[in-house]
Amino acid sequence: MIAAYLVLLIPLIGIVYFALAxxxxxxxxxNIRFNGANFLATIxxxxxxxxxxxxxxxxxxxxxxxxNVYLIVLTAFVGLTTSIFSSPYMAxxxxxxxxxxxxxxxxxxxxxxxxxxMYLVLTTNNxxxxxxxxxxxxxxxxxxxxxxxxxxxIEAAWKYFILCGVGIAQALxxxxxxxxxxxxxxxxxxxxxxxxxxENAGQLNPEILEIAFxxxxxxxxxxxxxxPLHNWLPDAHSEGPTPMSxxxxxxxxxxxxxxxxxxxxxxxxxxxxxxAGYLMMGFGLLSFLVAAILLHRQxxxxxxxxxxxxxxxxxxxxxxxxGGPLATFAALLHMxxxxxxxxxxxxxxxxxxxxxGTQRIDQIRGLIKTQPKIGWxxxxxTIAIAGFPPFGVFTSEFLVLLATMRSYPWLAPFLLLGIGIxxxxxxxxxxxxxxxDKPEGQQAIKANLWPVTLHxxxxxxxxxxxxxFLANWFSQATLLISGSMPL
Amino acid sequence: MNIGQLDFxxxxxxxxxxxxxxxxxxxxxxxxxxxxxxxxxxxxxxLTLTTAVAAYSLNNHHLxxxxxxxxxxxxxxxxxxxxxxxxxxxxxxxIEALKxxxxxxxxxxxxxVFSYYVLHPIVQxxxxxxxxxxxxxxxxxxxxxxxxxxxxxxxxxxxxFMSIENGLFFAAIVATNGMPMVVELGVAFDVLVxxxxxxxxxxxxxxxxxxLDVDQLNKLHEVDQ
Numbered sequence: 267m268i269a270a271y272l273v274l275l276i277p278l279i280g281i282v283y284f285a286l287a288x289x290x291x292x293x294x295x296x297n298i299r300f301n302g303a304n305f306l307a308t309i310x311x312x313x314x315x316x317x318x319x320x321x322x323x324x325x326x327x328x329x330x331x332x333x334n335v336y337l338i339v340l341t342a343f344v345g346l347t348t349s350i351f352s353s354p355y356m357a358x359x360x361x362x363x364x365x366x367x368x369x370x371x372x373x374x375x376x377x378x379x380x381x382x383x384m385y386l387v388l389t390t391n392n393x394x395x396x397x398x399x400x401x402x403x404x405x406x407x408x409x410x411x412x413x414x415x416x417x418x419x420i421e422a423a424w425k426y427f428i429l430c431g432v433g434i435a436q437a438l439x440x441x442x443x444x445x446x447x448x449x450x451x452x453x454x455x456x457x458x459x460x461x462x463x464x465e466n467a468g469q470l471n472p473e474i475l476e477i478a479f480x481x482x483x484x485x486x487x488x489x490x491x492x493x494p495l496h497n498w499l500p501d502a503h504s505e506g507p508t509p510m511s512x513x514x515x516x517x518x519x520x521x522x523x524x525x526x527x528x529x530x531x532x533x534x535x536x537x538x539x540x541x542a543g544y545l546m547m548g549f550g551l552l553s554f555l556v557a558a559i560l561l562h563r564q565x566x567x568x569x570x571x572x573x574x575x576x577x578x579x580x581x582x583x584x585x586x587x588x589g590g591p592l593a594t595f596a597a598l599l600h601m602x603x604x605x606x607x608x609x610x611x612x613x614x615x616x617x618x619x620x621x622x623g624t625q626r627i628d629q630i631r632g633l634i635k636t637q638p639k640i641g642w643x644x645x646x647x648t649i650a651i652a653g654f655p656p657f658g659v660f661t662s663e664f665l666v667l668l669a670t671m672r673s674y675p676w677l678a679p680f681l682l683l684g685i686g687i688x689x690x691x692x693x694x695x696x697x698x699x700x701x702x703d704k705p706e707g708q709q710a711i712k713a714n715l716w717p718v719t720l721h722x723x724x725x726x727x728x729x730x731x732x733x734x735f736l737a738n739w740f741s742q743a744t745l746l747i748s749g750s751m752p753l
Numbered sequence: 754m755n756i757g758q759l760d761f762x763x764x765x766x767x768x769x770x771x772x773x774x775x776x777x778x779x780x781x782x783x784x785x786x787x788x789x790x791x792x793x794x795x796x797x798x799x800l801t802l803t804t805a806v807a808a809y810s811l812n813n814h815h816l817x818x819x820x821x822x823x824x825x826x827x828x829x830x831x832x833x834x835x836x837x838x839x840x841x842x843x844x845x846x847x848i849e850a851l852k853x854x855x856x857x858x859x860x861x862x863x864x865x866v867f868s869y870y871v872l873h874p875i876v877q878x879x880x881x882x883x884x885x886x887x888x889x890x891x892x893x894x895x896x897x898x899x900x901x902x903x904x905x906x907x908x909x910x911x912x913x914f915m916s917i918e919n920g921l922f923f924a925a926i927v928a929t930n931g932m933p934m935v936v937e938l939g940v941a942f943d944v945l946v947x948x949x950x951x952x953x954x955x956x957x958x959x960x961x962x963x964x965l966d967v968d969q970l971n972k973l974h975e976v977d978q
Contacts, residue, residue: 392933417962424970435917449930471875473877564976
């Protein structure tokens with residue numbers, strides 16, 4: 267259990283330290299160390315869970331089971347590699363005069379603040395605290411979206427703040443309804459604990475829980491970026507600094523989906539109908555198709571990949587909605603590979619944008635000729651995210667398709683159509699950026715691409731052969747969520 | 754349901770629900786910012802009162818802490834901060850011409866009916882009083898959203914945002930006698946941080962577009978134009 271406390275304590279120290287110490291030249295490196303230490307702590311936690319099974323802390327405040335522990339490790343890993351990328355990137359942004367020391371201080375402090383909120387969402391056993399931490403993640407990142415203080419970035423941050431704030435308020439109403447159903451059967455202070463709710467799910471009033479789930483899905487769905495609540499997402503991703511886009515896409519969206527799935531488990535336990543599943547399938551499929559179409563009409567490279575995030579989150583929501591062991595396994599795998607691939611892509615995109623001096627797609631040209639590493643990184647990343655074999659995204663998308671054909675065969679054509687449209691949408695933009703002649707005067711820049719290589723290698727590995735312990739882990743989590751083992 | 758037969762606490766909750774609902778409608782039709790902020794503070798005060806009554810009737814001490822928190826945050830700090838912004842921007846004489854005021858009010862009334870419709874299934878498992886209280890809370894949340902849609906000033910948006918929070922708080926008090934203490938403290942912390950961030954944002958928006966009219970924040974589009 268000490269490991270779990272350590273995971274929360276390290277970022278807390280980070281926030282305070284960075285806020286007090288101010289910005290120095292080595293702050294970026296220190297940020298890497300904080301995230302590195304936390305990654306080690308999460309590994310320790312994972313080993314504990316592997317040996318002992320589900321851990322509940324003594325005051326029942328924290329719950330670590332096979333479902334959230336792999337997300338915790340993933341969060342720490344993406345946080346670490348992003349901080350490695352962010353250190354030289356932010357230094358470069360300061361050199362070209364886009365940022366000052368004070369704003370960098372805010373950036374590093376809030377980077378740790380965001381990580382703390384993410385860990386708290388994942389580790390807490392209390393559905394109310396989960397909401398508080400989710401809102402905390404918005405509050406920590408909202409000033410980072412407007413870090414450059416351009417009119418566009420302020421507009422994006424305002425939109426992000428208002429839309430996510432109002433959206434997530436619905437989730438609080440859902441949580442209150444959940445609590446209302448829970449106090450009717452149990453004691454007050456413990457009634458919001460997930461472990462208690464889960465044990466007594468059969469006794470909870472199904473009507474109240476169904477209403478509650480609608481509010482919870484809308485609330486957390488705003489954070490997932492489900493259509494039609496997705497408006498803030500492309501703006502926030504494109505106007506903020508690139509490391510922020512990487513963690514927002516790779517971590518925040520996953521954690522919001524995690525919150526929805528936790529609530530779905532309660533609702534499924536209380537009702538006989540598959541209402542929660544159908545709602546998630548509907549919203550998921552709609553997001554998947556709409557985002558795939560919108561990919562075609564983007565002019566900004568970061569907006570392009572934000573829509574791709576919405577598309578993939580839609581697919582995961584859809585897969586969790588189908589339920590069943592195969593679909594759940596696929597969704598868990600997809601969460602992992604999407605998070606790894608998308609953060610790698612945002613890192614590459616950040617370098618590409620610095621290279622070209624703009625984020626506009628029609629002005630980024632000839633990346634392979636200027637700097638082959640960045641060009642190939644972007645190309646391979648896009649191939650991976652579009653779902654080409656042998657990358658992991660292919661495996662998980664294939665499994666989702668398989669599960670759909672088994673349970674709802676008439677929905678399979680829609681999935682195939684969406685995958686096709688998204689593929690075309692990505693490549694019509696990527697192809698001229700990567701190939702083609704380089705514009706005059708475009709110079710290679712200092713770029714650190716080994717986080718990208720590492721992420722993509724992992725995704726490739728997951729596509730070729732999922733290592734035994736990881737497969738076992740996913741199976742345990744699937745058992746927990748869907749009630750039976752996959753395959 | 755005969756009002757006279759209910760105990761004092763239930764009667765108090767019902768009247769409070771009615772008054773909180775009324776303040777939401779008052780805010781909806783208000784074009785003057787200072788009055789809007791005043792009504793918002795009134796709503797906060799009603800919440801404090803509700804919490805105190807609940808704490809007294811149920812003999813629940815942690816609700817007194819919630820009552821104090823609500824009073825400090827929603828009656829003093831947030832209205833004070835917003836009022837200061839209005840004065841600094843010299844907007845206290847402006848009257849925002851609300852488009853389609855009648856339609857907005859009618860929309861508000863339909864939202865209230867809609868709230869009763871959505872929450873009707875819970876009557877089976879609890880009292881009619883609970884339905885009233887929860888439905889009013891939900892309609893305060895929805896009216897807060899409508900307020901944000903119908904007003905153009907950033908300050909009005911913040912008032913709407915915070916009144917959504919009021920609706921949620923009211924639901925938590927009357928339906929469940931307050932959330933567990935840790936959660937309530939966490940929510941109060943979030944509200945406080947949000948209020949401070951709004952203050953920072955006003956500054957940024959003012960330096961960026963020289964006004965707090967959010968209709969001018971229109972540079973970003975879903976697809977290219």
